[in-house]
Structure formats: C-alpha cells, structure tokens
Amino acid sequence: MSISDLPILGIETSCDETAAAVVADGHIYSNTIFSQTEHSLYGGVVPELASRNHIRTLLPVVDRALSEADLGLDDLGGIAVTQGPGLVGCLLVGISVGKGLALGSGLPLVGVHHIEGHLFAGSMAHPDLVPPFMALVASGGHTELIYVCAWGNYERWGRTRDDAAGEAFDKVAKILGLLREGEVTMGGPRISMLAEEGNPEAFDFPRALINNPGFDFSFSGLKTSVLYRIRDLAVENIEAIGANIAASFQAAVVDVLVDKTLRAAREAGAERVLLSGGVAANRALRAQLDDRASKLGMGVFYPPTALCTDNAAMIAGAGAFRLARGETAGGNLNAAPRLPLPGLRERQV
Amino acid sequence: MSNRKITRVSSSPDQTHRFGRDLAARLKPGDCVALTGDLGSGKTCFAQGICAGLNVTDYVTSPTFVIVNEYAGVSPDGKQMPVYHFDLYRLGSPDELYEIGCDDLFYGEGVCLIEWADLGGDLIPDHAIDVHFAHAGEMVRNLTISTRTRLYTASEG
Numbered sequence: 001m002s003i004s005d006l007p008i009l010g011i012e013t014s015c016d017e018t019a020a021a022v023v024a025d026g027h028i029y030s031n032t033i034f035s036q037t038e039h040s041l042y043g044g045v046v047p048e049l050a051s052r053n054h055i056r057t058l059l060p061v062v063d064r065a066l067s068e069a070d071l072g073l074d075d076l077g078g079i080a081v082t083q084g085p086g087l088v089g090c091l092l093v094g095i096s097v098g099k100g101l102a103l104g105s106g107l108p109l110v111g112v113h114h115i116e117g118h119l120f121a122g123s124m125a126h127p128d129l130v131p132p133f134m135a136l137v138a139s140g141g142h143t144e145l146i147y148v149c150a151w152g153n154y155e156r157w158g159r160t161r162d163d164a165a166g167e168a169f170d171k172v173a174k175i176l177g178l179l180r181e182g183e184v185t186m187g188g189p190r191i192s193m194l195a196e197e198g199n200p201e202a203f204d205f206p207r208a209l210i211n212n213p214g215f216d217f218s219f220s221g222l223k224t225s226v227l228y229r230i231r232d233l234a235v236e237n238i239e240a241i242g243a244n245i246a247a248s249f250q251a252a253v254v255d256v257l258v259d260k261t262l263r264a265a266r267e268a269g270a271e272r273v274l275l276s277g278g279v280a281a282n283r284a285l286r287a288q289l290d291d292r293a294s295k296l297g298m299g300v301f302y303p304p305t306a307l308c309t310d311n312a313a314m315i316a317g318a319g320a321f322r323l324a325r326g327e328t329a330g331g332n333l334n335a336a337p338r339l340p341l342p343g344l345r346e347r348q349v
Numbered sequence: 350m351s352n353r354k355i356t357r358v359s360s361s362p363d364q365t366h367r368f369g370r371d372l373a374a375r376l377k378p379g380d381c382v383a384l385t386g387d388l389g390s391g392k393t394c395f396a397q398g399i400c401a402g403l404n405v406t407d408y409v410t411s412p413t414f415v416i417v418n419e420y421a422g423v424s425p426d427g428k429q430m431p432v433y434h435f436d437l438y439r440l441g442s443p444d445e446l447y448e449i450g451c452d453d454l455f456y457g458e459g460v461c462l463i464e465w466a467d468l469g470g471d472l473i474p475d476h477a478i479d480v481h482f483a484h485a486g487e488m489v490r491n492l493t494i495s496t497r498t499r500l501y502t503a504s505e506g
Contacts, residue, residue: 015414051448087415089449141414162393163411170413171388184439220411221362224389228487338419 006077007069008323009101010316011062013054013094014086014114015141016185017309020062022069022076023316026124029069031306031313034061051089058097065312073105078328080319083111084339085141091335099331108328110319113341117314119148122274124317125303129272133301134265136257139277139310140166140185145215145261147268151321152343157264158215165253166279168219172226172249176242191246192282198247200284203229205252207259214349215260222252254285262292275302278309354495361488365391368492369398372480374425376403378458383466383473386482391490395480396434396462403432403460412436412464416449422460431459443470 007024018034034057066072081098084091095111102109118137123129131148134157138144143165145158163171166188173179173187178194205225208218226249230238257279265273273293279285280302293300307314359365372382382399384392393411400409403422412418413436422432433454440446446469455461455474466473475497483491
C-alpha cells in the first residue's frame with residue numbers, strides 16, 4: 001500500500017476558516033470547518049480574522065475530524081497543511097500544529113498551496129475529472145484561470161488585475177446594505193438570493209475586458225459603476241430596485257467569468273471545465289456556464305458547496321498527491337503568504 | 350514634506366494612478382501612506398500608481414481578503430524597497446492589526462501603503478502621509494494629501 005492510499009489529515013487556516021479533514025484515496029472520511037455559525041459549540045461569537053481564533057479552535061477541529069473519521073494519528077499516512085498563500089499569522093497556526101503533530105507521531109508532513117487544493121476539490125467530487133481541463137478558481141481572495149495540463153503541471157491563462165470576483169460580491173452587498181454589522185464576507189449568498197427577484201437586464205453594468213483578447217479580469221470599475229447608479233437614484237427607490245441592481249451586477253460578473261473561461265477552454269482545446277472556489281457556489285454562474293458549455297460540447301464540473309468554499313479535505317487531497325511524489329517538508333516549513341503555485345507557468349502567447 | 354496640506358482633483362482613474370506615481374518619487378524607506386475614503390473612491394488605484402512608481406512588476410491586486418500583500422519595489426535611485434500594501438477593511442478592531450505584526454512593517458525599512466487606515470486607530474504611525482479620497486462625480490475625486498505632525502527636524506532635536 002502506498003502512502004497516498006493511507007488516510008491523510010489535512011489542515012487549512014489560510015484565512016477565516018479553521019478546518020481539518022481526513023481523506024483516503026480521494027474518499028472524504030471527515031471534513032470539519034469551524035465557522036461563526038458553530039460558535040455555540042465552543043462558546044461565544046468569534047471574530048473572524050484574528051489568528052488567536054485559529055489557535056483556540058484548531059485542536060478541537062482536528063480532534064473532531066479524526067473522531068468523525070473514527071481514526072487516530074496511528075492510522076494516518078501523513079499530514080498536509082496549507083503553506084500559502086494567505087495571512088501569515090493564520091498560516092503559521094496551521095503549520096505549527098501540523099509540525100507538532102508530525103513530530104509527535106513520526107508522520108510525514110507536506111505543505112500545500114491553497115489554490116492547488118481548490119483544483120483537487122474538483123477531482124475529489126468527480127473522480128472522472130482528470131487532466132487536462134480548464135479551471136476557474138474564483139473566491140473572495142482569488143480569481144484565476146488555470147489550465148491543468150496534468151496534476152502538478154499548470155498553465156495560468158488569466159487572473160484579476162484588481163478585485164477578486166468574490167470581493168466584488170462582498171463590496172456590492174455592502175453598498176446595497178445587505179450585510180449585517182461586522183459582516184464582510186457574506187456578499188455572495190446575499191446578492192444571489194436578492195438577484196432571484198430582480199431583472200438582470202435592468203441596468204447595463206460594464207463587462208470589463210470582455211472584448212480584450214487576453215484572459216485577465218477586472219472587477220473594480222464594476223463596483224464603482226454600481227455605486228454611481230445607486231447614487232443617481234432617490235433614496236426611497238433603493239429598496240424597490242435593489243433586486244434589479246443585484247441581478248444586473250451578478251449578470252455582469254457571470255458574463256465575464258463564463259465568457260473568458262469558455263474562450264480559454266476552447267483555445268486550449270479542453271473538453272472539460274472545472275469551476276471551484278467560493279464563487280462556484282453561485283447558481284446563476286453555474287446555470288450560464290452549464291448552458292453555454294453544453295452548446296460547445298464541453299463538460300462542466302463543480303464540487304459541492306462544502307468543497308467549493310475553503311476546506312481542509314481539498315488540502316488533504318492535494319497533500320496526498322504531493323506525498324505520493326515523495327515530497328515532504330522538514331521542521332523548517334514556513335508560512336509563505338505569497339507562495340507561487342508549484343508547477344505553474346504563465347501561458348506563452 | 351513639512352506640515353501642510355495639498356489638494357488635487359482627479360478626473361479619471363488614470364489620473365489617480367498618475368498622482369500615485371508622482372508621490373512614489375518622493376517616498377523613502379520607512380514611509381507610510383495612509384489612504385482613506387469610501388468604497389470605489391480610488392484608494393487601490395492610487396496604491397497601484399505608487400507601486401508602478403516603485404517599479405513593482407507583479408500585478409498589484411486588492412489586498413482586502415489577505416489584509417496585506419508584499420511586493421518587491423525598487424526606488425527611483427535603484428535601491429531595493431519592499432512595498433507592503435495593507436487593507437484594513439475587514440478588520441474587526443485595531444488589535445487584529447497588531448496581532449498581524451503591523452509594527453514590524455510600519456516601523457521597518459519598506460514602504461507601507463495602508464487602505465482604510467482610519468480602521469487602524471492609534472496603530473497608524475504619526476509619520477504617515479495621509480491621502481484622503483472624496484467622491485465628486487462618477488469619475489471625479491478630490492484628493493487631500495497631508496502629514497499628521499511636523500516631521501522631526503534637527504532644530505527640534
């Protein structure tokens with residue numbers, strides 16, 4: 001039995017979520033995430049950012065991931081932990097715990113790139129999704145178009161020049177008053193829900209770079225455009241047209257994402273497309289991508305929501321691949337807030 | 350820069366970017382630029398201009414999600430000058446900024462660009478250059494550039 005067939009413990013603390021999971025041979029035994037909705041379990045509402053929350057919650061989360069998998073450290077083949085990119089203080093918590101567990105148990109440890117995790121999430125949910133395929137990874141912090149030539153061999157076709165797609169949702173939700181006090185990252189679900197009651201053609205918001213021959217994205221001007229359409233309107237009208245704004249804004253983001261992703265897939269000769277990251281949970285995006293891809297004869301894959309948003313199962317999945325290649329980290333594994341994706345090269349035009 | 354206030358009117362993102370490049374030419378290692386103003390008022394665009402002026406070749410994207418991004422800058426006279434691009438938008442309290450280790454960077458050898466600096470409270474250094482952005486039309490922004498305290502001079506020493 002090779003190391004990659006044994007259960008791998010994954011740990012993810014790159015940003016807001018504290019997560020641990022156990023995965024064996026692509027099968028998910030447990031996928032535990034600590035989020036604010038679970039605060040009753042540990043007592044008190046937890047502010048999102050501070051690394052001290054990772055410190056407080058990570059060990060209970062690891063315990064729960066192991067107990068839900070009904071396994072102990074002795075049963076594992078290795079430990080995978082997110083090395084970057086992310087917030088240095090948050091990454092360090094996961095890495096330190098990973099190192100401690102590895103040292104105590106004698107298990108091999110490997111550092112994983114967060115985006116590679118999102119790529120593996122697709123194949124964990126859909127074992128028939130094998131490279132080559134075109135992947136759009138879109139979340140609050142990332143918007144990247146990556147051609148997966150083979151596992152560990154990636155070509156970047158495009159990325160955002162300013163705001164991430166998920167960030168545009170968060171900020172427009174803020175402008176529309178859809179976020180509660182202290183809430184900054186629930187924009188995606190809120191906009192998506194409101195948009196269902198609105199007309200996506202009510203406002204003609206800009207589709208930045210859509211006619212640009214390249215594959216980069218830009219969402220910063222869209223945010224400003226929404227802001228000024230709202231400023232143009234009388235205050236009493238905002239509630240009445242909020243749904244139209246949400247629907248029209250969402251349509252602008254979806255048009256650009258789908259257009260560029262499918263054009264890249266076609267130019268790369270890819271027959272399969274993966275949509276991953278938190279924004280992949282957006283229903284309008286899935287619907288339009290499905291519709292337009294099927295007309296081109298392409299298959300579209302997206303992981304279930306629990307694997308789209310940040311999670312540790314995807315880190316364990318990518319870690320199993322890295323461990324199977326004989327890659328292990330030593331005690332000097334360090335957080336890398338700007339870690340480049342290993343095996344990534346820019347597309348040569 | 351002495352204790353004074355400068356105002357500028359930008360009529361496009363391109364011009365805001367150019368104002369950023371202009372300021373970059375005057376920045377020294379250890380400088381902090383505190384950027385304030387509403388959503389969509391041009392803070393990131395201005396920060397991108399500063400980075401361009403400091404010869405950063407990587408894409409300068411919004412640091413909202415990760416709080417801080419680091420870039421390898423080069424000063425106009427050819428010296429290495431790391432650039433730390435902060436965004437405090439998501440911070441719940443200044444304490445969280447302190448835990449990130451902001452002091453090492455705010456009082457370090459690089460240049461710090463701090464968006465939503467008003468959320469950093471007292472942690473924003475007194476030597477920061479303030480740049481405030483105000484909406485004045487869909488494309489027009491009023492920029493106010495000022496310093497908090499008169500900079501330390503030999504005669505005060």
